[in-house]
Amino acid sequence: MPDAPAFQFVDLRQQHDAAQLGMWVFLATEVLFFGGLILAYCVYRSAYPDGFAAAARHTQILIGTINTAILLTSSFFVAWAVTLAKTGLGRIAAILLGAAAIMGISFLVLKGIEYRIEYDEHLVPDFFFVFEGPNGRSAWLFFAFYFVATGVHALHVAIGIVVLAVIAMKARRGTYSARYHAPVTVAGLYWHFVDLVWVFLFALIYLPGRST
């Protein structure tokens, strides 16, 4: 029951803290999951700096920048929704969470358009991959990282959209109150983390090699 804590907790506040702590434990595993990928990227980029710069110049920086702004704004909406849920305004929070989910969908649509452009430009490793010049092999490595990292990230966005949509529907039905709103906070943490990972992916994928 939302208004009473589960039997192993003293009160709802302790239950809320435990839920958040659990989410942070999960996010720590996610840090190491994406961290391993990013470490591999750093090792190869330090080995082939010119090839990675040349390959990164072929990414769609306009779409990447718009997508970053979309994710940052959706995170702003979720953070706002969490503060509303805490003060018992769950129904307004539901609108904001729904808007954030729609922004997540537009992120995925833009990502799909980007993949399509890259396929047409022969930048997908092992699918008619062509990269002129001396950097072909290191560009292959860059785009292998690009598709794995953004693909796995897109999967996280897709899961986040479903989570936000479910929480939004529950909030609309008035499930959450000033006393009970742990699911909103915990779902928010997950969404912000997906945003945080993207901030680093954006810096590593779209920005190198632009000034040369």
Add this chain to the structure above:
Amino acid sequence: MNWYPPRAIVLSWLGLLALLGITVLTAYQPLGPFNTVAALTIATIKALLIAAVFMELRDRGGLMLAFASAGFFWLAVMVWLAFSDYATRTNFPPP
């Protein structure tokens, strides 16, 4: 009841968008190795803003902060050990 967003959240959002603009503009300036330094520094500032304000870590106690930093701590160990290998491997070739 007041449904306006708290000021800290609005300011962080605007700050994040401004940092996004700055990082894209900086990437086009020929700064040599400092392009990478600037990109990663700005990304770290953005991540700290998200963690402190959006994820509300600034309102949390030591236990929550320890759990939140644990993943990053072990990631730092992994990066350190990996690069101490790759950075020195050519100094000690196999006999």
